[in-house]
Amino acid sequence: MLPILKKECMLFESENMTKSEIMQKMVDVFDREGYLTDKELFYHDVAMREELFSTCIGFGIGIPHGKSDAVKEAGICTAKLEQEVVWNEETGDKVDMILMIAVRNKNDSNLHLQILSKLSRLLMHEDFREKLKNCNHEELYHTLIENLEV
Amino acid sequence: MKVVGVTACPSGVAHTYMSAEALVIAGQKVGIEVKIETQGGAGIENELTKEEIAEAACVILSNDVGIRNEERFKGKKVVRMSTSDLMQKAEPLMKKIKTAF
Numbered sequence: 621m622l623p624i625l626k627k628e629c630m631l632f633e634s635e636n637m638t639k640s641e642i643m644q645k646m647v648d649v650f651d652r653e654g655y656l657t658d659k660e661l662f663y664h665d666v667a668m669r670e671e672l673f674s675t676c677i678g679f680g681i682g683i684p685h686g687k688s689d690a691v692k693e694a695g696i697c698t699a700k701l702e703q704e705v706v707w708n709e710e711t712g713d714k715v716d717m718i719l720m721i722a723v724r725n726k727n728d729s730n731l732h733l734q735i736l737s738k739l740s741r742l743l744m745h746e747d748f749r750e751k752l753k754n755c756n757h758e759e760l761y762h763t764l765i766e767n768l769e770v
Numbered sequence: 771m772k773v774v775g776v777t778a779c780p781s782g783v784a785h786t787y788m789s790a791e792a793l794v795i796a797g798q799k800v801g802i803e804v805k806i807e808t809q810g811g812a813g814i815e816n817e818l819t820k821e822e823i824a825e826a827a828c829v830i831l832s833n834d835v836g837i838r839n840e841e842r843f844k845g846k847k848v849v850r851m852s853t854s855d856l857m858q859k860a861e862p863l864m865k866k867i868k869t870a871f
Binding site: 669672673675677678683685686687721723728730733734736737738740741743744745 | 780781782783784785786787788790791792795808810811812813854857858
């Protein structure tokens with residue numbers, strides 16, 4: 621079983637990127653780390669979800685997620701951006717912190733779903749958001765791991 | 771004052787839970803006891819009881835996707851909003867509920 625979060629799935633980007641570029645990069649990371657069976661399909665599913673309505677949750681955070689047949693095991697990929705990227709074309713809302721979530725379309729374990737629902741709930745708390753945004757690579761990993769235990 | 775609600779979203783991964791939590795936090799801020807049932811990927815959690823529904827001043831339902839067992843709320847005052855709106859406008863909504871009911 622893959623861990624829901626690996627250090628290899630945490631990106632720090634200093635370059636100026638578009639939304640689709642950073643999403644593609646995160647999908648590639650998921651694929652490289654063994655979470656996917658079909659990266660094109662996963663990208664498609666996440667992009668479709670994004671089109672439904674943007675996953676920008678405010679506070680400079682975006683949480684693209686897809687329930688997809690292309691997911692082998694649930695996981696989280698994070699990216700901190702030095703340069704903000706527009707996440708919602710309609711409102712112009714920008715993000716500099718991205719948490720991409722991969723979930724199996726069917727039969728994902730309850731444990732995975734509980735971890736992800738806990739993450740979603742935590743994101744509504746200002747102190748947690750501040751922590752995520754103000755920490756370095758190592759701290760971010762530990763903050764997420766500690767808080768996501770269920 | 772007590773308020774109950776149910777949230778659900780297309781993938782059942784994130785917005786169901788974010789909107790539920792945002793409502794509870796907003797309730798704490800304005801002094802309303804809020805309980806939200808979530809109908810997400812992990813099934814129905816925090817299920818509302820008959821008593822809780824009966825005691826609630828109003829019911830908040832997300833309207834991204836259908837809510838299961840909606841007939842429970844027959845006769846109650848119902849507020850319907852999308853999970854995104856619930857997340858972003860939880861506090862003004864709670865303030866409005868507090869003055870309206």
